[in-house]
Amino acid sequence: MRNKPQFIPNRGELKRKAVNYKTGMEIKLDEATLKKMEQLVENSSAEFLSETVESLKGLREALGRAATDPSARREVLEHIREEAFQIKGMGGVFGYPLLTEFAKSLHDFLKELEDLDELQQEIVSIHIDTLYVVVSHKIKGSGGPLEAQLRASLKAAVDKAKPAAKPAP
Amino acid sequence: MSEKIDFSHVRFLVVDTNRLMCQLVKDILMMLGCTQVTTARDSEKAIANLRAGGYDVLITEWNLKPRSGLELLDWLRTDGGSPDRMMPVIMLTANSEVEYVMESRDKGVTEFLAKPFTADGMYRRLVSVIARPRDFVSVKGYFGPDRRRQQIPFEGPDRRQQKPD
Helix, strand or coil, X not given: CCCCCEEECCCCHHHXXXXXXXXXXXXXXXXXXXXXXXXXXXXXXXXXXXXXXXXXXXXXHHHHHHHHCHHHHHHHHHHHHHHXXXXXXXXXXXXXXXXXXXXXXHHHHHCCXXXXXXXXXXXXXXXXXXXXXXXXXXXXXCCCHHHHHHXXXXXXXXXXXXXXXXXXX | CCCEECHHHCXXXXXXXXXXHHHXXXXXXXXXXXXXXXXXXXXXXXXXHHHHCCCCXXXXXXXXXXXXXXXXXXXXXXXXXXXXXXXXXXXXXXXXXXXHHHHHHHCCCCEEEECCCCHHHHHHHHXXXXXXXXXXXXXXXXXXXXXXXXXXXXCCCCXXXXXXX
């Protein structure tokens, strides 16, 4: 490392290995290939949904554990955070943007937490229920009246846990 | 004749804790013609794979254990035991907020692709790291691809072409 930047030319070995004028596919992605890629994703969609159902079941059980055993709360918090992160990343890939949106809401809610008190457990529970609704109804869109209703109820729940604003002096 | 890209000789390492995501990325790569795709579910396995050699491109999630994907990237770019400090790295992560993009960039990521991703987005990143290789910069506190990629259109006269008075 040095103070004066040193520029290192890229050797271009990988490009030489893969880019040519004879074999392979057009660099500009064509419709047919894009369709095939999208079909691949679609083919895994059912597996994603069934894994998400299992994940939500696991979250429901974990939440029950946190309610009865306060010493398990931190571990449960970590578990829920991890699952929320996974659903956040995967939902939209498989055509369920609402799963991504609601899992992000859950992940954001848990981000700074170090414990799960009763109110926070309730908020998590509402998130899990809402995610269930999306999965069980296989809701693929994000702009209809049901989606708006789900979004509003989730927001109301999260707002409940926010500290009340201080009155103006 | 137009430029083609042949993925069949490009060797990929895909690292993600999520089995389905690893499989999906692998399936997409194989569909594009890749023949050598390895997956790893944690960063230590990834490092062991990289140390063993034989990879051209690393695709990694940020959220890994025991080291994060960012630490994995840092290891690849700066560690004496790194097999290839200039290996292209695509950060494919659900840590999609802008601060994560900036942090990855500052650690020398080649491309950043936020989850949820689209097939088109994935393809563009692959083409970018393979067909549009960037020079590297080594400076105190940074080793990675040249980060100056912004092309700003300028409508005034191009004085660089004028002879000095």
